[in-house]
Amino acid sequence: MWVIGFLMVAVLVAIVLQHKTNAELRSQIADLYDKVERPDGPEGSARVIISNAGVTANEGGELARLRAEVNLLKVRTQELAVAAKQGAANNPPLNLVPAARWKNAGRDSPEAAVESFMWASDSGDLEMLANTILLDAAAREKAAAILARIPDSARASYNTPEKLVALLLARDTDARAMQVLGANTAGDDALVSLRLQKDDGKTKDEGYQFKRTADGWRLIVPGKAVDKMGKKLTDPPKK
Numbered sequence: 118m119w120v121i122g123f124l125m126v127a128v129l130v131a132i133v134l135q136h137k138t139n140a141e142l143r144s145q146i147a148d149l150y151d152k153v154e155r156p157d158g159p160e161g162s163a164r165v166i167i168s169n170a171g172v173t174a175n176e177g178g179e180l181a182r183l184r185a186e187v188n189l190l191k192v193r194t195q196e197l198a199v200a201a202k203q204g205a206a207n208n209p210p211l212n213l214v215p216a217a218r219w220k221n222a223g224r225d226s227p228e229a230a231v232e233s234f235m236w237a238s239d240s241g242d243l244e245m246l247a248n249t250i251l252l253d254a255a256a257r258e259k260a261a262a263i264l265a266r267i268p269d270s271a272r273a274s275y276n277t278p279e280k281l282v283a284l285l286l287a288r289d290t291d292a293r294a295m296q297v298l299g300a301n302t303a304g305d306d307a308l309v310s311l312r313l314q315k316d317d318g319k320t321k322d323e324g325y326q327f328k329r330t331a332d333g334w335r336l337i338v339p340g341k342a343v344d345k346m347g348k349k350l351t352d353p354p355k356k
Contacts, residue, residue: 211320223333227302228297228300237283237287246287248279250336251338252338256340257278259344261278263343263347282338288349292314294313305329308324309326
């Protein structure tokens with residue numbers, strides 16, 4: 118957003134400079150009129166008519182320079198205005214939805230699926246969260262390896278790789294507000310762009326990959342994500 122603000126300030130400065138240059142140009146023209154000898158005689162005396170031929174080479178060059186500067190400022194002002202509009206289009210205004218307003222929106226679309234995923238992560242509904250994710254081969258293998266290392270009592274509660282990863286995701290959740298910026302869909306694959314506000318109040322734009330399955334869209338969890346979360350099992354939860 119600060120980029121847009123900077124561009125708008127630049128536009129205003131350019132406009133002010135343009136008006137100032139126009140005033141200088143008018144002043145130069147007035148000076149030329151003042152320099153022309155006016156008839157002091159009775160009415161009917163010969164008048165001096167200003168034309169290009171009556172302007173000295175230096176004065177004509179100065180006027181041409183001023184006009185060129187004014188035209189250049191007009192062009193730059195237009196370019197800045199276009200850039201400001203493009204910046205606004207590429208940087209949607211902040212419209213964050215707090216976690217308290219997230220809901221189970223289903224999984225009929227990538228946008229709905231990402232809200233359901235965020236809601237389940239924040240609420241700690243591990244059963245629901247497990248149903249919103251899709252583990253790739255590497256993620257399933259790493260989750261199975263973690264399951265093999267945990268006590269039997271814990272394994273009984275998290276008896277599938279999806280449930281274990283759901284637990285890890287819930288522990289790792291630190292988003293307190295979100296904004297869906299858009300979704301690019303190609304066949305059964307989609308990339309959802311999210312703007313997340315974390316515990317520290319800072320915002321960060323991230324991309325989430327989804328895949329269409331027989332029962333709706335699911336978030337793809339890669340192996341490296343499971344590996345990273347698995348190393349945090351001994352850390353205290355963020356929530």
